[in-house]
């Protein structure tokens with residue numbers, strides 16, 4: 001939930017997109033079905049989030065899995081405010097001039113993690129191109145506060161590209177998150193129209209650099225499909241991620257937040273997702289999640305347990 005009433009208005013939330021023509025998505029196919037957010041667990045999660053004035057990407061991005069995740073008290077915290085300095089064509093997070101960082105935010109997130117009793121937490125952020133370090137230190141403070149209050153909780157971060165600011169990735173990786181996730185979002189050909197403020201090879205390098213700081217950190221990245229990419233291009237992204245030693249790839253269907261956002265070019269069938277999963281496994285990823293409702297942080301806790309077990313098994317296998 002946004003805490004700024006102005007940001008409830010889509011025109012104020014996405015001022016840069018108002019010049020776009022309306023391109024409403026067609027009817028969602030039968031295979032995209034989500035659970036209504038009505039359970040007791042959902043309400044308990046929402047109460048903790050509200051009381052601590054926390055921001056979640058679950059709400060800001062309008063994630064279709066919120067009913068399922070919040071029922072299980074799994075929320076993904078979004079730090080550094082609710083306003084992003086970028087204006088990606090797919091994203092529902094508000095764009096504009098952000099407020100100053102809240103120095104109490106790392107502690108508040110840590111209290112939220114503790115209250116929810118999370119075994120594994122995902123922390124993401126808006127892009128903060130206005131900050132000298134892109135927000136790297138704020139990530140570190142948040143990781144450290146979570147570890148202080150919940151030493152048994154594993155921490156996954158989903159970072160922006162820090163606008164390629166010198167030393168930012170290394171600063172964050174040295175805080176040793178258990179999983180370092182950074183999404184490529186789409187294939188390189190579509191960057192100018194989907195992710196115009198970013199560069200594909202900078203994002204790839206970020207993942208490689210995080211792994212280089214500490215090879216025991218799991219690295220993870222995701223793309224959305226249904227934006228106009230070809231199967232060959234998806235295969236190329238997989239190869240590029242493997243070349244950067246990325247462990248885990250997530251692939252999910254793009255859903256359009258408002259008619260002013262990038263149109264859905266197609267709804268990828270479950271059979272095609274299964275094909276992507278086979279392709280990625282054959283290319284050597286430790287783990288793959290490729291389904292219409294796959295999102296970076298969906299089932300992140302369960303996936304972390306599996307990742308750890310798969311790595312252990314591979315290390316113990318004489319063939320590897």
Ligand code: SF4
Pocket residue numbers: 057058059063064065066067069070074075076295296297298299
């Ligand atoms: S998939 Fe991630 S962003 Fe979506 S509701 Fe679940 S935790 Fe939140």
